Amino acid sequence: MKKLNIFYYATIWGFIIGICCATYLNLINFIINFVWHVLFDKLPVPSQALPFFICIPFGFIIGILIKRLGSYPLTIEEVLMSVKQEGKINYHNWWKSLTLGLISLAAGGSIGPEASTTVLGSGMVNWLGDRLRLIAYSSDWKWNHFWDTIVSKKQLKKLPKFSSLFKPELSN
Structure with a gap:
């Protein structure tokens, strides 16, 4: 019964993560279209000067945010x-990648949407992995709290890494 509940949990959260990534990519396309097409039509300047009216203000905004939030x-x-060295990615800084990714792409930055989408997607998958580790290795897990989203760092440090769930058992 526990394995079946874990399967349902992982399936539903995997679907939610996929929808979040697709929504983020659609939001990127919407913002780029708005800034570079809708806004272009509204500004009464020659089309050759429009990149300056968009890139310079966005450049200042991005510079200030990078100075305050870090390189995201x-x-x-x-x-x-990070995944190779530490076996995880810090998913607590997802909002920094979301914010700076959207603003950089709206400004015409050539970072590509896959950079911020990779951070967000891998962070959500890492979060799900932490939840699955907690559920799989906890013997006193209360199923009425199965859908709670809070993960205690103290509990996670005591548990084996998520990759150990997939190691084959060696028989003597």
Whole structure:
């Protein structure tokens, strides 16, 4: 029964994560279209000057946010290196990648939507993995709290890494 509940839990949250990533990509397309097409039509300046009216203010905004929030969104290489070295990605900074990814892409930055989508998607999957670890290794888990979204860092540190769930058992 516990394995079936874990399967349902992982399936439903996987579907939600997929919808969140698709919504984020659609939001990126909407914002880019709004800034570079709808806004262009409203500004009474020659089309050659329009990038200056968009890129310069956005550049200042991005610079200020990077100074305050740090260098986000992470690149795909940084995400993969974090996962390879630490076995996880810090999913608590998802809002930084969301904010700076949207603003950078709206400004015409060539970071590509896959950079911030990778951070957000891998962060959500890592969060789900932490939940599954907590459920799989907890013997006193209360199923009435199964859908709670709060994960205690103290509990997670005591548990084995998520990858150990998939290691084959060695027989003697």
